[in-house]
Amino acid sequence: MEVWTGFLVGLFGSLHCVGMCGPIAIALPIFGESKLNIIAGRLLYNFGRIITYSIMGALFGMLGNRVVLFGLQQNVSILIGVIILLYVITPRKIKAKLSELSLYKSVTNFIKLNFAKLISKRTNKSLFTIGLLNGILPCGFVYVGIAGAISTGDAINGALYMALFGLGTTPIIFATSLLGKVISFNLRSKINKLIPAFAALLAILFILRGLNLGIPYISPHFEYPTATQNQNIDSCH
Numbered sequence: 001m002e003v004w005t006g007f008l009v010g011l012f013g014s015l016h017c018v019g020m021c022g023p024i025a026i027a028l029p030i031f032g033e034s035k036l037n038i039i040a041g042r043l044l045y046n047f048g049r050i051i052t053y054s055i056m057g058a059l060f061g062m063l064g065n066r067v068v069l070f071g072l073q074q075n076v077s078i079l080i081g082v083i084i085l086l087y088v089i090t091p092r093k094i095k096a097k098l099s100e101l102s103l104y105k106s107v108t109n110f111i112k113l114n115f116a117k118l119i120s121k122r123t124n125k126s127l128f129t130i131g132l133l134n135g136i137l138p139c140g141f142v143y144v145g146i147a148g149a150i151s152t153g154d155a156i157n158g159a160l161y162m163a164l165f166g167l168g169t170t171p172i173i174f175a176t177s178l179l180g181k182v183i184s185f186n187l188r189s190k191i192n193k194l195i196p197a198f199a200a201l202l203a204i205l206f207i208l209r210g211l212n213l214g215i216p217y218i219s220p221h222f223e224y225p226t227a228t229q230n231q232n233i234d235s236c237h
Helices: 005-013 015-020 022-027 035-069 073-089 092-098 102-121 124-134 140-152 155-182 185-192 195-210 227-235
Strands: none
Touching: 005 140, 005 155, 005 195, 022 102, 022 155, 035 124, 035 140, 035 155, 073 140, 073 195, 102 124, 140 155, 140 195
16 A cells, blocks of 8 residues: 555545544643644644554554565455455444443543543643544544555554554544534534445455556555565574
């Protein structure tokens, strides 16, 4: 997956953020009378999210490096696409049951508890920390971004991919944090209905990429490490 596509995935998929992270952005405290201070606080919140996404991208990019080394990139790309499609067609009742798993609930409860404490502090530092925590909040859309980071096959590119992903989500999250109260619930519901279609399209792109059809940007040919390259890599250990 080309690194620059991370921004597009974040930008077009950020409609999902209105429904998922919108309530958090709306709940961010406003303190001080300076508009500049309010804007700075919202930017710090988004910067915190981007940092967390970047760290996650680097970690999963390293995993992707192993995938490329062993020549499994095609298979993994197809598998990611299939998993995304399965998630899209999974009934809501089953997804609700998954959200009741103890590990999932433990993570979300920990984050919500800290959100409440940080919001009460009403400082720019607390807004930045809220952004950091928001980045690890369980979210199917973020998992799609992580899948893209894995497919880059490199820690640096994975970090850059997720940084661009976070940057792509920033405009709508920033706007929601300032104007969220004027966005109706019905509008947010309509926006959320578009997410499955976008996720399905992204899944198809992952599958096409894995099929190695030689189509520029969509399904380019994979270049695997040669035997000589593998020997050089082994000699470094």
